[in-house]
């Protein structure tokens with residue numbers, strides 16, 4: 001039986017392919033033969049070659065103004081050809097594209113998936129729902145499966161046998177625009193690594209008492225992003241883009257470090273699916289410890305400087 005074609009929608013940031021795309025490419029290899037689809041007028045061939053090292057047999061470049069999800073979905077419908085699986089990173093925009101593409105092609109769709117497998121010719125996904133209190137396994141019964149996969153749920157690894165990454169430009173017929181994008185300007189990104197994609201998130205809550213110096217330092221040492229509880233952002237100690245939880249960003253990093261956060265259900269809903277959860281709290285009965293893999297009962301003003309010093313010491317010893 002020939003392997004299914006798995007079209008992977010490529011995410012670009014400043015012209016470079018993002019790490020979550022390589023995670024999706026890695027997952028795509030376990031489902032079939034990956035084909036990368038790039039929606040961009042200008043694509044660096046070196047980036048295409050790198051997609052090949054992650055197994056892309058082909059890189060299809062779709063030029064044209066596809067900034068609106070409706071047009072991106074119309075372009076993808078044509079560019080993915082007969083791919084049995086369409087995989088993309090679970091971002092807000094991609095979730096809309098996935099839904100539109102599913103309606104347009106009659107495909108089954110799962111967004112915010114944490115994993116996907118090919119079983120008896122059908123894709124099965126896993127995901128957590130209801131504030132990460134339930135694990136759900138879904139089998140997509142349609143001929144085509146569309147899956148939006150959360151960042152940090154697959155380890156990005158180059159292929160043992162690289163793909164050919166043959167580049168081609170796909171010309172698509174786009175429907176007449178019902179809306180048009182007048183301008184696109186980046187909002188200044190919050191400091192450091194983007195929260196939703198970060199492999200490590202160090203969050204501070206009310207226990208910081210408004211001083212984020214140690215939380216930021218720890219995030220810097222671990223190469224992670226800075227998160228916060230809603231109470232901390234409501235206090236104006238840190239901007240709302242850093243909020244993790246039900247009304248903030250949902251994160252699934254490999255390591256989540258909660259500093260001075262009680263672990264209210266609204267906060268847990270946005271971080272409970274993280275790989276390893278570590279908490280620092282002065283209260284041994286804080287609910288955050290119920291979901292922590294590793295807990296330190298202590299003042300973050302004592303614990304974090306010692307942890308930072310030990311991490312730096314070990315790095316120097318290497």
Ligand SMILES: Cc1cc2nc3c(=O)[nH]c(=O)nc-3n(C[C@H](O)[C@H](O)[C@H](O)COP(=O)(O)OP(=O)(O)OC[C@H]3O[C@@H](n4cnc5c(N)ncnc54)[C@H](O)[C@@H]3O)c2cc1C
Nearest residue numbers: 205206207229230245246247248260261262266267282300
């Ligand atoms: C509809 C709704 C939606 C919400 N959405 C969100 C959301 O998206 N995200 C979110 O975070 N919250 C959300 N909340 C708020 C949530 O219910 C909690 O109020 C909030 O998460 C508590 O923040 P906290 O843990 O920082 O503060 P607290 O609950 O006050 O906890 C502070 C913790 O710090 C510890 N501490 C104090 N001093 C120190 C120290 N020196 N060292 C170490 N530990 C210390 C304390 O023991 C305590 O456990 C929402 C609430 C509602 C009603």
